[in-house]
Amino acid sequence: MTGNILESITAQYHSLTRSGKKLADYIFAHTGEAQYFSISTLAENSGVSEASITRFCHGLGLAGYNDFKLALAKTDRVTDMGELSDSPQSIASDDSLNCIFQKIHQASVLSLNETLGLLDENTISQAVDLLVNADRVYCFGHGGSMVMAMEAWARFSTASSKFIQITDSHMQIMATALATEKDVILVFSYSGSTKDMESTLQTAKMHGVPVILITHYPNSRAAEFADVVLLCGYNEGPLQSGSIPAKVGQMLLIDCLFYGFCRKNPEATAAARSATAEAIAQKLL
Incomplete structure (x- = not known):
């Protein structure tokens, strides 16, 4: 798989199985939070089986679910230090040391x-x-x-x-x-x-x-x-x-x-x- 994982899912959407489309719809609607889920939590929340999730990941050219979570995380905007920018505790290189201390403490x-x-x-x-x-x-x-x-x-x-x-x-x-x-x-x-x-x-x-x-x-x-x-x-x-x-x-x-x-x-x-x-x-x- 190359490029953005969401773009890859979109490109394959019409060839997905019913459970694959159900999972894709859930991921599109919950991209930010899905990357934090275990495979069992995603299965429960999306209403598909863990086996369906594994097949979905393989269909995208990924080795497994952990690779999928990593790819999903990379679709979100991250700071220049690799931190997810959707959190108030995210740290960037232009933060002052005191600001970094405060964010670490808050987390x-x-x-x-x-x-x-x-x-x-x-x-x-x-x-x-x-x-x-x-x-x-x-x-x-x-x-x-x-x-x-x-x-x-x-x-x-x-x-x-x-x-x-x-x-x-x-x-x-x-x-x-x-x-x-x-x-x-x-x-x-x-x-x-x-x-x-x-x-x-x-x-x-x-x-x-x-x-x-x-x-x-x-x-x-x-x-x-x-x-x-x-x-x-x-x-x-x-x-x-x-x-x-x-x-x-x-x-x-x-x-x-x-x-x-x-x-x-x-x-x-x-x-x-x-x-x-x-x-x-x-x-x-």
């Missing part, structure tokens, strides 16, 4: 507020109970989400030794294959739609291993395998992959889980945190 506050608004006490309590009662907790993620998995592991490691973090996707699925229903997988996936993560979660389901998912998309593929789904705020577009504001919301969820975990056994966690702090103190000058 982070927006992420925190949206995540707080999505928090549900009962869902957090379910997740905390799983973490407290687990023999082992595996913290998984891929790409930018791996960073969040490491953040969770580092945070919980100050209070308990049962949290484990594995970076390699092959080792993740191997550990999952040997896990039991007494273990828990705490998985981070903003999109909830990655191949490696799907393979790991399918294995977890097969072995009855409980899964806690932190994602932005409640109807994502990963959510189908999760026992508990916690939602983070902030719409991250394809051109903003790995954005800090998206991570800020996830870090709020990590801390909510951490303090929920600690309050279940305050004496033990206080002793563990004191012990780890004393050990680290020896490393300081």
Whole structure:
């Protein structure tokens, strides 16, 4: 595919199937927001199947849905720094440093507020109970989400030794294959739609291993395998992959889980945190 994706859709419109035209009509009417959707969300909103969306993308000469989202994002006007210009937090090179600071702050506050608004006490309590009662907790993620998995592991490691973090996707699925229903997988996936993560979660389901998912998309593929789904705020577009504001919301969820975990056994966690702090103190000058 070359040129503008919307022009390509228009050129092929009359040769599309009924479901293809239905999808195209939806995309024309919702171009700005569609680029933020997971494939499951687009399928639900447009009224066509995920398989139809995949065929639609292939018909446009694209490798898959992620390529389609990227092409769709590029049809929108962007700043000279690659930021989507439809957001008041978009940054351009002619912004002063102070203006950039303000926009970054606004985006982070927006992420925190949206995540707080999505928090549900009962869902957090379910997740905390799983973490407290687990023999082992595996913290998984891929790409930018791996960073969040490491953040969770580092945070919980100050209070308990049962949290484990594995970076390699092959080792993740191997550990999952040997896990039991007494273990828990705490998985981070903003999109909830990655191949490696799907393979790991399918294995977890097969072995009855409980899964806690932190994602932005409640109807994502990963959510189908999760026992508990916690939602983070902030719409991250394809051109903003790995954005800090998206991570800020996830870090709020990590801390909510951490303090929920600690309050279940305050004496033990206080002793563990004191012990780890004393050990680290020896490393300081």
